[in-house]
Amino acid sequence: MLHTIFTISFSHRETRYYREIQGGSNYKAGIALAYYMRTHGVYMPELHFLALSHAHSLADLEHVCDAFRQSLTEMRRNGFFLD
Numbered sequence: 210m211l212h213t214i215f216t217i218s219f220s221h222r223e224t225r226y227y228r229e230i231q232g233g234s235n236y237k238a239g240i241a242l243a244y245y246m247r248t249h250g251v252y253m254p255e256l257h258f259l260a261l262s263h264a265h266s267l268a269d270l271e272h273v274c275d276a277f278r279q280s281l282t283e284m285r286r287n288g289f290f291l292d
Contacts, residue, residue, distance in 0.1 A: 237289070238289045245280035245284055251277075261273075
């Protein structure tokens with residue numbers, strides 16, 4: 210069975226080295242994303258990884274993508290990101 214594990218983080222500055230990623234992270238946005246995703250029916254732990262596998266159907270993946278798109282739109286509208 211194929212598994213995909215990934216994480217999402219938001220940074221307010223460009224980084225050159227992996228160790229700089231945490232220093233430039235926008236933790237508030239990371240925690241908010243988990244909340245917004247949950248409001249759209251997708252459980253996502255705060256500041257942790259996401260896991261997808263063959264157990265997820267195409268409909269499941271489309272739901273996750275839609276929830277992510279809606280969450281980012283709402284987060285932008287609510288001032289989590291600078292324009």
